[in-house]
Amino acid sequence: MPKLICLVRKDLLLVRRYLWLLVIYAVIFSGFIQSSNSTLIYGILPGMVMILAIGSDMRQSNQQFLVSLPVKRGYLVLSKYVSSLVLLVVAVVFCVLVSGAADMVHHGTFQVDKVLVLGTLVSMVLFLSVYLPLYFWLGIKGAQYLNVAMMVIILGGNGLIASLLNNSDMAFVINWFSGHPVASGVFAVGVLALAGIVSYFISRAIFVKRDL
Amino acid sequence: MNAIDVQGLSKSYGSYYNLTDVSFSVPKGYITGLIGPNGAGKSTIIKAIMGMVVPDGGKIEVFGRSAGSSAGEYKQNIGYISDENIYYDYLSLEEMKRIIAPFYSDWNEEKFRKYMDLFELPSRKKIKDCSKGMKTKFSIAIALAHHPSLLIMDEPTAGLDPVFRRELLDLLADYILEEANTVLFSTHLTTDLDRVADYVTFINKGRIVFTDNKEDVLERYVIVKGGGELLDQDIRRELLGLRETSFGFEGLSPNRAKASELFGDKVLYQQPTLEDIMYFTAKGGKLRA
Numbered sequence: 001m002p003k004l005i006c007l008v009r010k011d012l013l014l015v016r017r018y019l020w021l022l023v024i025y026a027v028i029f030s031g032f033i034q035s036s037n038s039t040l041i042y043g044i045l046p047g048m049v050m051i052l053a054i055g056s057d058m059r060q061s062n063q064q065f066l067v068s069l070p071v072k073r074g075y076l077v078l079s080k081y082v083s084s085l086v087l088l089v090v091a092v093v094f095c096v097l098v099s100g101a102a103d104m105v106h107h108g109t110f111q112v113d114k115v116l117v118l119g120t121l122v123s124m125v126l127f128l129s130v131y132l133p134l135y136f137w138l139g140i141k142g143a144q145y146l147n148v149a150m151m152v153i154i155l156g157g158n159g160l161i162a163s164l165l166n167n168s169d170m171a172f173v174i175n176w177f178s179g180h181p182v183a184s185g186v187f188a189v190g191v192l193a194l195a196g197i198v199s200y201f202i203s204r205a206i207f208v209k210r211d212l
Numbered sequence: 213m214n215a216i217d218v219q220g221l222s223k224s225y226g227s228y229y230n231l232t233d234v235s236f237s238v239p240k241g242y243i244t245g246l247i248g249p250n251g252a253g254k255s256t257i258i259k260a261i262m263g264m265v266v267p268d269g270g271k272i273e274v275f276g277r278s279a280g281s282s283a284g285e286y287k288q289n290i291g292y293i294s295d296e297n298i299y300y301d302y303l304s305l306e307e308m309k310r311i312i313a314p315f316y317s318d319w320n321e322e323k324f325r326k327y328m329d330l331f332e333l334p335s336r337k338k339i340k341d342c343s344k345g346m347k348t349k350f351s352i353a354i355a356l357a358h359h360p361s362l363l364i365m366d367e368p369t370a371g372l373d374p375v376f377r378r379e380l381l382d383l384l385a386d387y388i389l390e391e392a393n394t395v396l397f398s399t400h401l402t403t404d405l406d407r408v409a410d411y412v413t414f415i416n417k418g419r420i421v422f423t424d425n426k427e428d429v430l431e432r433y434v435i436v437k438g439g440g441e442l443l444d445q446d447i448r449r450e451l452l453g454l455r456e457t458s459f460g461f462e463g464l465s466p467n468r469a470k471a472s473e474l475f476g477d478k479v480l481y482q483q484p485t486l487e488d489i490m491y492f493t494a495k496g497g498k499l500r501a
Contacts, residue, residue: 006314013311014300057300065298067264069315072284208281212264 003071007079014056026098046091050084064212077204125192129199136206215240215394221270236413236423245405246398248415249494254398258366291355295367297347301340316358327353344371363395402486434468438479453492464492
């Protein structure tokens with residue numbers, strides 16, 4: 001089995017223990033119990049999943065274990081990005097399904113707020129690009145404070161991006177992007193890829209020099 | 213051929229805790245003990261070999277391949293046993309094994325089960341609920357299940373009961389029967405090494421004191437016991453460690469031949485153990501009882 005897949009599999013196995021917490025959260029804030037809580041579910045859940053996945057081997061002893069494996073440190077860093085992206089997609093799909101199911105119950109229709117989904121994906125990838133270098137830089141003690149700060153940013157930032165996308169002043173920009181879907185897609189993917197690549201190289205440079 | 217070559221390794225953690233120009237080899241096919249008092253730098257050396265600590269300078273090779281924090285594949289041949297639990301303590305032994313096994317191309321499930329049965333380890337028990345001995349046994353089962361040709365053990369016997377310590381040493385003796393296998397064993401419990409080690413590397417305050425065949429070391433060093441009137445400045449300089457009492461002195465000489473030349477039959481000579489050598493060297497000339 002390729003090493004990267006082994007590492008991603010490891011992250012998925014580790015995050016499995018939080019599954020019940022995420023399901024309870026999703027049910028409470030999905031709209032089954034309360035109405036119109038899309039920011040609370042789209043805004044928080046994917047970020048929560050990513051932070052849990054990244055933090056699952058935050059302890060120094062666990063990082064020693066990872067480094068004792070026959071894997072380069074660069075791969076360990078890369079695997080965190082891949083695991084986070086995989087879990088981000090899974091979490092967003094889960095949010096769509098849970099919100100859709102709540103809509104079905106209340107309104108009899110299955111609706112997907114594409115702008116919100118897109119906003120979540122974009123903001124989460126950008127969030128990841130900032131979070132991971134800080135995580136590798138600060139280590140366990142700093143990361144505890146970082147997690148609290150980042151949860152606040154996820155809640156605020158994600159809502160901000162979603163409201164920006166819905167703002168009338170942004171209509172021109174959104175219309176342009178809507179009118180040029182291919183160019184918009186290439187632009188968005190390019191920006192996100194660039195952010196991810198720069199972030200990865202920074203994280204790798206930090207982690208390769210870290211004493212464990 | 214050497215299993216491990218360490219050349220000019222240095223690492224600074226501030227003024228008190230440094231490794232300075234550490235060079236030694238671990239010969240292939242033998243058990244080498246890395247000894248030294250607590251804080252001497254044993255764990256740092258092992259961590260540098262495993263790529264956990266990034267040295268300030270120097271070079272490490274494992275089976276002729278460059279080792280360290282930027283390499284990874286060389287660890288396929290290494291079974292690593294840490295002095296502390298490095299596994300996810302909220303997982304069960306079986307879950308932990310499922311995470312580790314796919315990383316090793318030579319993983320042998322049958323062998324793993326054999327050691328789990330031998331050590332009477334319950335697969336479904338959470339690591340956090342295991343005793344120190346069980347965690348060490350699990351580390352050994354994991355380390356041996358992927359057929360490593362090099363076993364690196366960092367203080368594996370610390371905190372273990374004497375029964376399991378003996379069993380572990382027997383296990384090492386079995387492991388080393390296969391000619392290609394090598395063991396690097398760090399400890400401050402030198403009685404373990406008296407039993408099994410072929411070579412000894414002694415480190416003190418971040419510097420190598422000696423690295424040699426154990427029998428040669430034990431033959432070369434000698435404890436000298438005699439009357440206080442024999443001590444003068446020249447004699448004091450010749451002794452690595454000196455313990456003075458109201459009845460006389462006891463000191464360690466690193467050169468048996470020279471000690472005989474200096475003292476003749478005016479003193480008693482005693483064969484030191486590795487612990488004696490470590491004790492006198494670490495304490496230097498500061499001992500007074």
